[in-house]
Amino acid sequence: MKTDGGQALIRSLEREGVEVMFGLPGGAILPVYDPIIDSKIRHILVRHEQGAGHMAEGYAQATGKPGVAMVTSGPAATNIVTPLCDAYLDSIPMVVITGQVPTAAIGTDAFQECDTTGITASITKHNFLVTEAQDIPRVIREAFHIATTGRPGPVLVDIPKDIVDPTNPRSSLELEDNVEMDLPGYKVDTSVDPEAIQKAVELIQNAERPILYVGGGILKSRAAESLLELAELTGIHVVTTLMARGAFPDSHELCLGMPGMHGNFTAVTAMQESDLLITLGARFDDRVTGKLDEFAVSAKIIHIDIDPAELGKVRRPDVPIQGDCRTAVEAMVSVLRDSGPGDADRTAWKSRISGWQERFPLVYEPSTPGQALKPQFVIEKLRDATPADTIVASGVGQHQMWASQYWTFNHPYTWINSGGLGTMGFSIPAAIGAKVGCPDKMVWAVDGDGCFQMTAQELVTARVENIPIKVALLNNSYLGMVRQWQDMFYEERHSEVFLSKEIPDYKGWAESMGCFAMRVDDPDEVEEAIAQANEIEDRPVVIDFRTAAEEKVYPMVASGTGNSDVIVPPSQEKEIR
Amino acid sequence: MNAESQGHRNHTLVVTVENKSGVLARVASLFARRAFNIRSLAVAPTEDDHLSRITIVVDGESAPIEQVVNQLDKLINVVDIQDLQPGRAIERELMLVTVAVEPEHRDDIVEQLDRAGGKVMSVGADSMMLSLVGDPEHIDTFENLLRPFGILEIQRTGRVALANLDETIE
Numbered sequence: 097m098k099t100d101g102g103q104a105l106i107r108s109l110e111r112e113g114v115e116v117m118f119g120l121p122g123g124a125i126l127p128v129y130d131p132i133i134d135s136k137i138r139h140i141l142v143r144h145e146q147g148a149g150h151m152a153e154g155y156a157q158a159t160g161k162p163g164v165a166m167v168t169s170g171p172a173a174t175n176i177v178t179p180l181c182d183a184y185l186d187s188i189p190m191v192v193i194t195g196q197v198p199t200a201a202i203g204t205d206a207f208q209e210c211d212t213t214g215i216t217a218s219i220t221k222h223n224f225l226v227t228e229a230q231d232i233p234r235v236i237r238e239a240f241h242i243a244t245t246g247r248p249g250p251v252l253v254d255i256p257k258d259i260v261d262p263t264n265p266r267s268s269l270e271l272e273d274n275v276e277m278d279l280p281g282y283k284v285d286t287s288v289d290p291e292a293i294q295k296a297v298e299l300i301q302n303a304e305r306p307i308l309y310v311g312g313g314i315l316k317s318r319a320a321e322s323l324l325e326l327a328e329l330t331g332i333h334v335v336t337t338l339m340a341r342g343a344f345p346d347s348h349e350l351c352l353g354m355p356g357m358h359g360n361f362t363a364v365t366a367m368q369e370s371d372l373l374i375t376l377g378a379r380f381d382d383r384v385t386g387k388l389d390e391f392a393v394s395a396k397i398i399h400i401d402i403d404p405a406e407l408g409k410v411r412r413p414d415v416p417i418q419g420d421c422r423t424a425v426e427a428m429v430s431v432l433r434d435s436g437p438g439d440a441d442r443t444a445w446k447s448r449i450s451g452w453q454e455r456f457p458l459v460y461e462p463s464t465p466g467q468a469l470k471p472q473f474v475i476e477k478l479r480d481a482t483p484a485d486t487i488v489a490s491g492v493g494q495h496q497m498w499a500s501q502y503w504t505f506n507h508p509y510t511w512i513n514s515g516g517l518g519t520m521g522f523s524i525p526a527a528i529g530a531k532v533g534c535p536d537k538m539v540w541a542v543d544g545d546g547c548f549q550m551t552a553q554e555l556v557t558a559r560v561e562n563i564p565i566k567v568a569l570l571n572n573s574y575l576g577m578v579r580q581w582q583d584m585f586y587e588e589r590h591s592e593v594f595l596s597k598e599i600p601d602y603k604g605w606a607e608s609m610g611c612f613a614m615r616v617d618d619p620d621e622v623e624e625a626i627a628q629a630n631e632i633e634d635r636p637v638v639i640d641f642r643t644a645a646e647e648k649v650y651p652m653v654a655s656g657t658g659n660s661d662v663i664v665p666p667s668q669e670k671e672i673r
Numbered sequence: 674m675n676a677e678s679q680g681h682r683n684h685t686l687v688v689t690v691e692n693k694s695g696v697l698a699r700v701a702s703l704f705a706r707r708a709f710n711i712r713s714l715a716v717a718p719t720e721d722d723h724l725s726r727i728t729i730v731v732d733g734e735s736a737p738i739e740q741v742v743n744q745l746d747k748l749i750n751v752v753d754i755q756d757l758q759p760g761r762a763i764e765r766e767l768m769l770v771t772v773a774v775e776p777e778h779r780d781d782i783v784e785q786l787d788r789a790g791g792k793v794m795s796v797g798a799d800s801m802m803l804s805l806v807g808d809p810e811h812i813d814t815f816e817n818l819l820r821p822f823g824i825l826e827i828q829r830t831g832r833v834a835l836a837n838l839d840e841t842i843e
């Protein structure tokens with residue numbers, strides 16, 4: 097079929113099964129926006145391109161399908177750099193299409209020209225600058241293939257205007273029914289080496305203090321069920337990293353919750369004391385290991401990852417297994433079924449674990465009447481008042497850690513956050529993307545006041561496009577996480593962390609963006625407000641919870657220290673050692 | 674630079690890449706971003722129009738070589754990587770060098786050059802330009818030999834390499 101580049105691009109997206117895309121048009125991408133009018137793809141018009149990128153990420157995280165964003169050249173491309181980097185660090189499948197100045201103008205510092213592929217090369221899994229209209233269908237196919245296979249990640253496609261502009265002869269092409277990829281350097285090996293599996297199983301059978309260290313790769317490989325089988329078959333306890341919350345049910349007796357800098361004491365300590373870390377799709381991030389040479393010093397390591405570059409990058413594994421996590425977990429399950437779970441004696445280990453759990457539960461001091469709300473209390477009330485499969489999207493800061501700690505995640509793909517990059521402002525657009533992908537689920541953004549002020553304008557998008565998300569704003573008037581560091585490590589010298597108690601008027605602001613909004617100061621009003629919010633389905637809701645500014649996230653492993661030196665809340669200090 | 678101590682520290686990677694614009698930049702930026710050190714780098718087209726070959730000498734102390742290889746392999750445009758073991762590959766480098774030399778010492782230099790297998794490219798009033806092709810250690814030795822005369826300008830290509838026949842180690 098004879099057509100032009102713009103038509104071919106939209107047609108190619110349809111062929112990839114794209115149902116929705118997030119974006120904002122401008123000069124260079126204009127010709128591609130025209131055929132959208134006649135396409136069945138739903139386009140969501142954002143208010144800032146960063147929003148488009150995070151929406152695509154939220155959509156991808158909630159649905160497992162690649163998220164798609166489209167923006168114009170220059171400033172629009174640079175506005176979407178943050179989400180690209182975010183998706184790169186959290187391995188989120190995403191395809192971003194950017195407009196570019198016409199091929200003949202590239203390199204001349206033309207209006208709104210920027211070197212988009214140069215800028216994004218190190219924060220994308222791959223990127224393309226397409227220079228011939230004829231290449232568009234193939235490149236789109238390749239972009240989706242690369243984004244969604246192997247270790248997923250963001251792919252950017254930069255499209256000069258002349259090859260999509262129907263008035264330009266350079267845009268004409270023959271759209272073939274069959275589009276062949278040409279990626280001689282891209283090979284994905286998902287198979288796992290049976291010998292390595294055998295070795296791993298032997299280590300598991302003989303380990304006295306094993307821990308399943310579960311990262312985001314388990315969710316990416318859709319292996320939550322297989323993981324449950326492996327854990328139950330072996331009786332081994334599980335920790336789920338910030339990227340893997342929900343991959344294993346928090347209510348399960350084998351679940352120890354989140355490890356790391358703000359992980360709970362038992363998860364951190366069990367890893368630290370373990371003699372075998374069965375590492376599934378995790379990457380020994382510094383926020384998990386603490387000071388590396390003091391991390392789990394007596395543990396042998398089984399490391400399973402689809403990305404061979406992760407094996408040995410940080411900690412040398414005893415058994416490295418390159419391949420798909422689910423395939424590997426299933427293979428281990430089947431060998432363990434045949435040969436039995438082993439006869440290592442783990443009674444002492446189990447009682448140590450339950451001892452830690454008893455002595456060091458997650459705790460906070462409830463607020464006394466007249467005092468500001470405790471943020472943890474708000475999260476608990478929200479958790480208890482919402483359906484079990486509610487999707488929670490969080491911003492970055494103290495509120496993120498409390499959400500991860502105090503929510504009970506019993507379903508995979510219900511926790512969406514910015515783990516690797518720690519991008520403030522992530523939650524509202526990510527929640528919007530998740531709600532677009534899962535319209536039948538309740539979606540709550542848990543946000544901080546600092547974060548809210550970075551991306552709140554997307555609530556306009558949510559209202560106008562009919563995407564009824566809900567926002568629990570944990571408003572402590574501070575850049576709370578930074579204040580916490582200043583409290584603990586800078587002698588309480590607060591430098592540029594106080595925002596304001598009066599400004600903005602969040603309720604008024606939210607209302608002006610078309611949301612239903614409430615302000616809650618009193619603990620007694622929390623339940624009622626949440627109940628009211630849960631009833632509202634025709635527009636976004638924002639609740640401005642005024643929370644206690646001095647509250648700190650505990651436990652904490654201070655940056656640069658080892659995981660054995662975890663700082664517990666003051667009420668537990670007498671319990672330590 | 675001592676050739677011997679360099680030998681086991683440095684790795685020669687022969688990286689076959691798609692012959693597309695921007696690929697060299699991707700490789701170079703990967704090295705910069707991951708703090709891998711490049712000692713030398715040479716790029717040229719290959720027998721196949723679609724492919725180029727980059728010979729990179731990596732400082733093996735800046736990062737474990739397998740990490741370098743694994744990260745390189747993640748670049749979509751990288752088609753193949755060979756980690757050439759020392760002694761199991763043919764490595765060559767070209768040097769062009771201009772040395773200061775009084776007419777009465779010319780014969781001296783030419784004799785050394787002959788023995789090393791090099792050529793005189795150009796002769797000036799009190800300088801000479803020489804060329805020499807050889808394995809990098811050989812070039813190092815000759816370079817050291819020329820130093821006392823006074824090197825005015827030197828240009829080395831960086832090494833290119835191919836695995837010995839039947840001994841390719843992946």
Ligand SMILES: Cc1ncc(C[n+]2csc(CCOP(=O)(O)OP(=O)(O)O)c2C)c(N)n1
Pocket residue numbers: 491492493494495496518519520543544545546547548570572574575576577578
């Ligand atoms: C874009 C960006 N800028 C700065 C930071 C550093 N930072 C991390 S947490 C934080 C404070 C977040 O404040 P708020 O949203 O109010 O959350 P709180 O910690 O108070 O819950 C800051 C500034 C960041 N992570 N991201």
Ligand SMILES: [Mg+2]
Pocket residue numbers: 544545546570571572573574575576
């Ligand atoms: Mg705050």
